[in-house]
Amino acid sequence: SSPQYLYQPYFHLLSLGKNITFVRPAYFIISGFIGIPNINYYYVFLFFVYVVSVLGNTAVMALIYLDYNLRTPKYVAVFNLAFVDLIGSSALVPKVIDIFLFNHPSIPYSDCLTFLFTCSTCLWMQSFNLVALSYDRLVAIIFPLHYQVKVTHRLMFSLIAFFWVLAITITLIATGFITRLSFCESVVINSYYCDHGQMYRLACNDNTPSFVMAKLGPVLTLWLPLAFILLSYSYIGYALSKIATVQERVKAFKTCTAHLSLVTIYFIPVLITFTMNANIHPNARIINLSLTSVFPPMLNPIIYVLQTQEIKMSLKKILKMRKQSKIAAKKVIIK
Template sequence: MDFFNSALGKNISFVRPEYFIISGFNGIPYIHYYYVFLFCVYIVAVLGNTAVMAIIYLDHNLRTPKYVVVFNLAFVDLFGSSALVPKILDIFLFNHQYIPYSDCLAFLFFCFTSLSMQVLNLVALSYDRLIAITFPLHYQVKVTHRFMLSLIACFWVFVIIAVLISVGLLTRLSFCKSVVINSYFCDHGQIYRLACNDYTPSRVIGVLLVVVILWFPLTFILFTYLCIGYALSKVATVQERVKAFKTCTAHLSLVAIYFIPLLITFTFMGKLHPNARIINLSLTSVFPPMLNPIIYVLQTQEIKESVKKELKRKIPKFR
């Protein structure tokens, strides 16, 4: 506690603002069209992820360890989209840019929790593909329902604790200067940089979370695909390699749509206009939840077969 309290400094009185002002999309030309686009993306994300969850729940053949993770990913996408997009539209479309202090921290918690869980779900899916291709005979033993449920539960506990710590550190900051957040939501980095006392603990936890929840998972995923590529190079025929690789296409697509925009944005951050950076980051937040269910329905044979079976059963044939 002394460490946290010392962050306030000796000569600074503690000031907790009544509200923050979210100003991220101000000054961007034709931004109202973007709000319409966000609304359409949100509707597709809600319908798509709800459909994927329903398909997995209704089809007993899909209740495998892999689809435990897919179900959780759909839930996280639905949860994250519902936490982010309606609030963005409320803030900017209806000019409710004054957001109470406690509401802003809650907004931050839900957004960061969902974004972090999206990444960790990709880690779980990459592990599933690694074992399925490199150790196919041991897959049923190594990847079980109990293991996957335990792994997902550990991810949830870790993320919730980590984000709660970062939010808790923000409550130790004093805001005696600006309360304007130049982002499209209550961004952790933008908030602690507004503090007029020492925000080193918040900055350190922010860097640690980026490393642990972004760069470590990306490194692990790249490593698993190096191992998968090596294993496939040992397969006798080209047809067998293609067949095995097809089981990875959905997961690789999810990894690409999540990480590539982030890598591009952070690589060229110094050259991007602030408005372009905000638009790019907001698209990175809302696009994956919309595309994930579409990718899994179109690229996963088991889900396509399940959809066809349900349609044949539900829709009567007209003669």
């Protein structure tokens, strides 16, 4: 039988006035990962990555919630990053597996927009969250004596709330522009999810607003955050160069290693894909983008557990308390 994505879609006409009519399809077809040998193994790999992401980010959130010593402004941002990673992975990976592994490539129009909104918002929030953590490290190293005054719970909550509003607003505008497009012919999205860039290119009416948003969005959500992070680390590097001993420099820099690792695994693959978009094979682009979407949520909690002393101490303390409670319970049973 013919593949499902070859079926002819049907369209709805949406009239918004005397001379305004939009042609909306009943569904879109997600057609990524075409012609790749043994691609089913990749979906199994994505499932493994998703399970690790869920367990890791849930564990980090639980540690921060249970340990009173971790309820600092810095860990407000870490908790939010784990939450964003958990939501983003849960919105993306199960749907990708359902689409490709279980051969359900069609997705209703409204569900596709919801898919686009959720995945994009979480992707941008990861970027903004790294800015919040960068600000925390900047103040901690350059103004250590004023850290408690400059980085408060109120400021961090306000910063995180502002970034949520900003990410949601940008994505709402981009999604709103998609609803003003007509899809008269093809509804096949050559990506692994409802990709904004691939969707607006399918339109048969004027897509200029979506085109502008596609160019402006990465500047607001990727380039500007990265510029702030690089600038902050330039100041940090300058401040560390003024420290007398090498040991003190290394000790101060170690507090940044976890954050720098997160910045590296998030920004480098994304920026490579965006800058080389026209020069790489579509399948390579899709696989690279999909890995960029799922790898940081998996690696972020691992990096924080391995490289952050407070998290390691909290984990050891909780495991020790659990062991002691088991020993106490056995003693009660024996008595």
